[in-house]
Amino acid sequence: MYALAPSILSADFAALGEDVKKVENAGAQYLHIDVMDGDFVPSLSLGMPVIRSIRKKSDMVFDVHLMMSHPEPYIEEFADCGADIITVHAEACRHLHRTLRQIRDCNVKAGVSLNPATPLSVLEYVLDQTDMVLIMSVNPGFGGQSYIESSTNKIWKLREWIKREQLNVDIEVDGGVGLNNARTILDAGANILVAGSAVFNGDCAANVKAFLDILNDYNE
């Protein structure tokens, strides 16, 4: 399954509910929600009350990306807010294996994210406990950055590994994803594209449709 996950970090926060409806009505399947703590990343974004509010307005898959140091005490509450997938950073968890179990115990899919400098090897003993790997293709914290080219090779290697082990793990890519590089990223083996500025800058319905046209070629 191939999907688009518009990142609300680039939405208009004064009209967030409307922006969410726009991308949902245009056919986006996932909604990427970045939670930033000002410690793991040098920025702050939004938290549980916002997620609860938009959950009432949307049936999309809520893909909650915790860019937080030590997220463990908050997992249950994010699940209760309506997250369908909770992704934590390998770099931010003291006991990653335990945290992934904790997420799955909430009946939510468990994702692991890797910063650009983090090697795939940190996944060696947790890949079979993981529903999705989120490859950060920018250093996390801000929208509108340029795609780091070495991410493509990382995606290839991870897809080969998942195939070799016959696992069912999604690969999501986040940062600098646009219509210009979407096919390269999908060809490398990703199946979920996060896009912030490439969706919300300009006509979001038309932008979503342009991404879905590409993704549909892979869904066939």
Ligand SMILES: O=C(CO)[C@@H](O)[C@H](O)COP(=O)(O)O
């Ligand atoms: O996690 C992040 C940034 O840290 C992202 O989800 C951004 O929101 C992606 O923005 P673009 O690079 O697509 O503008």
